[in-house]
Amino acid sequence: MAKPTTPMSTLATQICNQIASVFSKPSPSPPPLDLMVDEISAASARKARIFLYGVGREGLMLKALCMRLAHLGLSAHSVFDMTTPPISSPDLLIASAGPGAFSTVDAICRVALSNGARVLLLTAQPGTGSPASVIAHVPAQTMADDQDLCEVGAGESRPLLPMGSLYEGALFVLFEMVVFRLGEVLGERPEAVRSRHTNLE
Secondary structure (H helix, E strand, O other): OOOOOOOHHHHHHHHHHHHHHHOOOOOOOOOHHHHHHHHHHHHHHOOOOEEEEOOHHHHHHHHHHHHHHHHOOOOEEEOOOOOOOOOOOOOEEEEEOOOOOOHHHHHHHHHHHHOOOEEEEEEOOOOOOOOOOEEEEOOOOOOOOOHHHHOOOOOOOOOOOOOOHHHHHHHHHHHHHHHHHHHHHOOOOHHHHHHOOOOOO
């Protein structure tokens, strides 16, 4: 088996550069960072609970965000956890449907809206997806627009971030920015955030 020819640091740089490029693209709506910070801080101000849902790797990114929101002192819950409470009118659902829509995301957004909650939808395909109160556009490649990259001929390089990896990586970076900004907005000191981390490990 031939050894990889590209150094690890080069691959890491290329991946990080691709993710960073997502946040320099023009967007038809306010930046997703501003929308998320505004919605979450408003939910905190009205003592609302925050629910998070996504499928697949998008869902894993949202679970990571849920953990950090809890560390920030917010009442945060991953949909389908056994201890997730019912959603109601003061609450906020943050959902992701990178390619535009998934049947489960669509159904959960409708239930949240029918119970009076606000819904913040993250997507790379605005205008084609699940119902929401507000849409945060993350203009990254997903499986909805990766077909050209799937047809790699002989001698051509494989895509570094296939399928929806760019969108999912962008979510991770976006959520880290959101957590950083929320720490400032909510006045949460690093030691207070750290004190809320579980000790049952």
